[in-house]
Amino acid sequence: MEFNKSVREDPWYLRVPLILFSVLFIGIMVIGPMVNVFAQGLELGLGVAFAAMAHPHALHALQLTLTAAVIAIVLNVTFGIAVAWAIARFRFRGKAVLTSLIDLPFSVSPVIAGLIFVLLFGAYGFIGPLELSPVAQRIGNTIILGFVGLVLAWLNSEFNLLSFAFRPRWARLILVLGFAGLGCIQPVTDLDRIQIVFAVPGVVLATAFVTFPFVARELIPVMEAIGPEEEEAARTLGASGWQMFWYVTLPNMKWGLLYGVLLCNARAIGEFGAVNVVSGKLAGRTDTLPIYIEKLYQGFGAVQTASAFAISSLLCCLALLTLVFKTYLEWKNRQYLLEQVKKGAS
Amino acid sequence: MAGQKRRALPGFGLSLGYSLFYLSVLVLIPLAGCFIKASNLSWEQFWHAVSDPVAVAAYQLSFSTSIIAALLNSFTGLIVAWVLVRYDFPGKKLLDALIDLPLALPTAVAGITFANLYGSEGWFGQHLMFLDPDGFVGHWFSEDGWFGSTLFTLDTRARGGPLAIVVVLMFVGIPFVIRSVQPVLAEFEIAQEEAAVSLGASRWQTFRYVILPALLPAWLTGLALAYARGLGEYGSVIFVADGIPGKTLIPPVLIIAKLEEFDHARGAFKYEEAAAIASVVLTMSFITLVLINLLERWSKKFEPSEA
Amino acid sequence: MTSLRFIINTSLMLALASIVGCFGGSKRGSDDGVIEIVNASYDPTRELYQEINAAFIDDYQQKHGKTVKVTQSHGGSGSQARSVIDGLEADVVTLALAGDINAIAKKQLIAADWEKRLPDNSAPYTSTIVFVVRDGNPKAIKDWDDLAKPGVKVITPNPKISGGARWNFLAAWGYVTLHKKGSDAEAQDLVGRIYRNVVKLDTGARGSAQTFIKNKLGDVFISWENEAILAQREVPDQKLAIIYPSASILAEPAVAVVAQNVDERGTRAVAEAYLQFLYTDAAQDIIGKNTYRPRNATYQKKYAATLPTIPLFTIREVAGGWAEAQQRFFSDGGVFDRIFSLKK
Numbered sequence: 001m002e003f004n005k006s007v008r009e010d011p012w013y014l015r016v017p018l019i020l021f022s023v024l025f026i027g028i029m030v031i032g033p034m035v036n037v038f039a040q041g042l043e044l045g046l047g048v049a050f051a052a053m054a055h056p057h058a059l060h061a062l063q064l065t066l067t068a069a070v071i072a073i074v075l076n077v078t079f080g081i082a083v084a085w086a087i088a089r090f091r092f093r094g095k096a097v098l099t100s101l102i103d104l105p106f107s108v109s110p111v112i113a114g115l116i117f118v119l120l121f122g123a124y125g126f127i128g129p130l131e132l133s134p135v136a137q138r139i140g141n142t143i144i145l146g147f148v149g150l151v152l153a154w155l156n157s158e159f160n161l162l163s164f165a166f167r168p169r170w171a172r173l174i175l176v177l178g179f180a181g182l183g184c185i186q187p188v189t190d191l192d193r194i195q196i197v198f199a200v201p202g203v204v205l206a207t208a209f210v211t212f213p214f215v216a217r218e219l220i221p222v223m224e225a226i227g228p229e230e231e232e233a234a235r236t237l238g239a240s241g242w243q244m245f246w247y248v249t250l251p252n253m254k255w256g257l258l259y260g261v262l263l264c265n266a267r268a269i270g271e272f273g274a275v276n277v278v279s280g281k282l283a284g285r286t287d288t289l290p291i292y293i294e295k296l297y298q299g300f301g302a303v304q305t306a307s308a309f310a311i312s313s314l315l316c317c318l319a320l321l322t323l324v325f326k327t328y329l330e331w332k333n334r335q336y337l338l339e340q341v342k343k344g345a346s
Numbered sequence: 347m348a349g350q351k352r353r354a355l356p357g358f359g360l361s362l363g364y365s366l367f368y369l370s371v372l373v374l375i376p377l378a379g380c381f382i383k384a385s386n387l388s389w390e391q392f393w394h395a396v397s398d399p400v401a402v403a404a405y406q407l408s409f410s411t412s413i414i415a416a417l418l419n420s421f422t423g424l425i426v427a428w429v430l431v432r433y434d435f436p437g438k439k440l441l442d443a444l445i446d447l448p449l450a451l452p453t454a455v456a457g458i459t460f461a462n463l464y465g466s467e468g469w470f471g472q473h474l475m476f477l478d479p480d481g482f483v484g485h486w487f488s489e490d491g492w493f494g495s496t497l498f499t500l501d502t503r504a505r506g507g508p509l510a511i512v513v514v515l516m517f518v519g520i521p522f523v524i525r526s527v528q529p530v531l532a533e534f535e536i537a538q539e540e541a542a543v544s545l546g547a548s549r550w551q552t553f554r555y556v557i558l559p560a561l562l563p564a565w566l567t568g569l570a571l572a573y574a575r576g577l578g579e580y581g582s583v584i585f586v587a588d589g590i591p592g593k594t595l596i597p598p599v600l601i602i603a604k605l606e607e608f609d610h611a612r613g614a615f616k617y618e619e620a621a622a623i624a625s626v627v628l629t630m631s632f633i634t635l636v637l638i639n640l641l642e643r644w645s646k647k648f649e650p651s652e653a
Numbered sequence: 654m655t656s657l658r659f660i661i662n663t664s665l666m667l668a669l670a671s672i673v674g675c676f677g678g679s680k681r682g683s684d685d686g687v688i689e690i691v692n693a694s695y696d697p698t699r700e701l702y703q704e705i706n707a708a709f710i711d712d713y714q715q716k717h718g719k720t721v722k723v724t725q726s727h728g729g730s731g732s733q734a735r736s737v738i739d740g741l742e743a744d745v746v747t748l749a750l751a752g753d754i755n756a757i758a759k760k761q762l763i764a765a766d767w768e769k770r771l772p773d774n775s776a777p778y779t780s781t782i783v784f785v786v787r788d789g790n791p792k793a794i795k796d797w798d799d800l801a802k803p804g805v806k807v808i809t810p811n812p813k814i815s816g817g818a819r820w821n822f823l824a825a826w827g828y829v830t831l832h833k834k835g836s837d838a839e840a841q842d843l844v845g846r847i848y849r850n851v852v853k854l855d856t857g858a859r860g861s862a863q864t865f866i867k868n869k870l871g872d873v874f875i876s877w878e879n880e881a882i883l884a885q886r887e888v889p890d891q892k893l894a895i896i897y898p899s900a901s902i903l904a905e906p907a908v909a910v911v912a913q914n915v916d917e918r919g920t921r922a923v924a925e926a927y928l929q930f931l932y933t934d935a936a937q938d939i940i941g942k943n944t945y946r947p948r949n950a951t952y953q954k955k956y957a958a959t960l961p962t963i964p965l966f967t968i969r970e971v972a973g974g975w976a977e978a979q980q981r982f983f984s985d986g987g988v989f990d991r992i993f994s995l996k997k
Contacts, residue, residue, distance in 0.1 A: 015433055018428065023441065025426065026441055026520075028470075029517055030517070032463065033463060037455060099639065107632070109577070109579075109631070116376035116379055119380060197740055198741040199742075266449060271581075272452060272580070272581035273598065282724050297863065300888060302888075309458075316451060318450075398985075589853065589855060590853070590854050602732070606731035606732050606735060615738070615756070619985075
């Protein structure tokens, strides 16, 4: 035991400077800027900070930012699960290429990400704004909202949220059918022409593009680590494909999935470059929070600057919250894996 | 045989089909659009657009600042990872959690904060005035200074210049090296170190010949990821860089400048040229990405087997 | 476990609410009787149009009994023009220069004769280009020549992107060729030396103003007159001084109705009323108050104290027109590019 310790124990003259260096480095590079955001935001007092956050344009920007983030997460979670299933459970030609392609949006400059959607959906783009018939709109809505219902149904069955009112099976049916039905009744827009760039869909697309790799990148290693044994067992025991997915695959990957969602969400909320190109910056309509912050920052006077930093502090708080949640998830995941190992051993 | 067995699971066609569909719609087709737009130019026009001295200087700036920031991060990252894994001290958990802040903090927020911090009245900037051309260090590296006049000039300013870009790129790249190295270091078998010590190796020799080689693949992966992240960064750099053509202008701003340039003779904006520059940047980042993936696959050979 | 369930439950409800909110909120149009028009403008006009919009909404309510909402979009003038061409649903454009509106007109989104549709070449207000210097004018900047002196740090936006920056560039050029009757070579020399003194080329006029004021970079900021006065008023503690050069350019920001968009959305009447409103006494007063130069002689006199008369030349005198100016100065390989490629 003592031998073990001495092998790894560095002498104090090495340990102390290294620790000091690390603390100083993170202090200057990370904590300093973060504290600066809060300090600047509160420079004129809490009143100004709250007034800035309560401005209707700020609230709308917050709503749009969250909406874009939620839709991007839903899209990328679906993709992440599908691609992780394909890559981690099957062998096929071109798997390495597919893995590389998943990472592609990660290194594409956000301005280019915005530019490509303008080239595609701009008035003179390859596709241009979408012309949709009312039927097509309703079909689209049914699919989208039905999917939302599906995700909610999974969350419900996993965490048993509606147990106070419904039995799980009924809850699932109600959620899926209810949402799909809602989509059938409620059209997304009254317009038969959907403007993509310089409107909300463009913001959503750009956000989905830049957050594309996050869920998939988290899920693939998790799925590979878990291995196909439990799923194969479920199949041999006569489970249908969906049952296997529902009762074995999803519960197994849930922590990895939530972790991916978290990363995806953090990036989605903060995206600036790509959204800047496609948003059109319509005040109170297509401004996201980062763009609204830039606008405030460009205003004259101390109040505007303080407001910009106040809203930045809000985003900073969201970032910190993300970190707390992430730490919790990592701890939870470790416990879960330990349990699995114990189960495997016994 | 294993392949046969794996096929027993359902959903291969559905999952791969959907993945490819979504990948194509959201990523591949739009990116292809960029190349198609650029291909409207003749070869000479394309070459003229992408080899413009201002454009070349912009690529150089982007690549050099990203690589320098990634290299600096790789060393600091190694030290921080070492400290987090090997030592115990108060506040360690907090430090560990804060490492990921650059991933979660919006880049525009990072940009305005760094511009503020390193401005001439910012918390840090006011103490860094000696780096300006009028300050003693800055003067030394400027055209009139000893270093600048005998060797080469260097823009050492703490704000606006390449150094400021490096600092902000270091910020966004911090998590990558640390998070790549940390798990490998944590799982490193103590037996190997004991063996080295019992064979009479000094601490430095143990680190140099036993620990470092094992860390190398993860370390390189982290470095490459930080580099790729820096290459694509826009939101924070735009707030700190001066944007002088040929000096501190990054490719994305150049692309926007091209977009905004109206060609009255043709009655159109220069989208093709913007797309041309974009496709050069895209190609380079894709090459980087392929290298990262090769690196990761190579590094897997070094990992101890899971079982 | 109950706390986890609570967290997930709450976040679920939030997600649900935001989805429903998004679906409910994405409907827009004139359902509730409010007519919405979008004004795509350039950067410095934020404060001006905030005030004008409020006045216009009251005015329209009184005259027509209809409620109007004006949504603003601000950005670099060139970038706004491009966005409108690419499909930004703007009903009116109020841009920094006629050249950018011409670009939209070339794509048939705006009537070709737009300049004749409203008085004064569709430019309801003018401005000029002045210098902002720090407290006490430590570098003794008096005229354009002083900007070219070695060691003077100049702030101006990038003329390839920003409309205001193009006015800055052309003002310096016209100062040599028109005011001093110099040759093109002399103009190129002076302008080249000024731009080699530039320490930060931002992407827009507002960005440059923030560089100069918030980040305290540079000795002199070449600026719109209205931005200069606004900055001086809003940041009194910095004691910024405004220097009028011996001659400058008459900047004529222009306005037009985006015909294609208003016809599609049925907002032509409101859009036209909005632009005509800019010429009314009420609007001209607001224009003068916001330190733009009114067209109306009465209000020119009223604000003469803040907006002094100096010799001004027009873009037509400097370059013949925007198409020529763009081609000669700001296109690929044009004068501006040569300034930065000569630099070693």
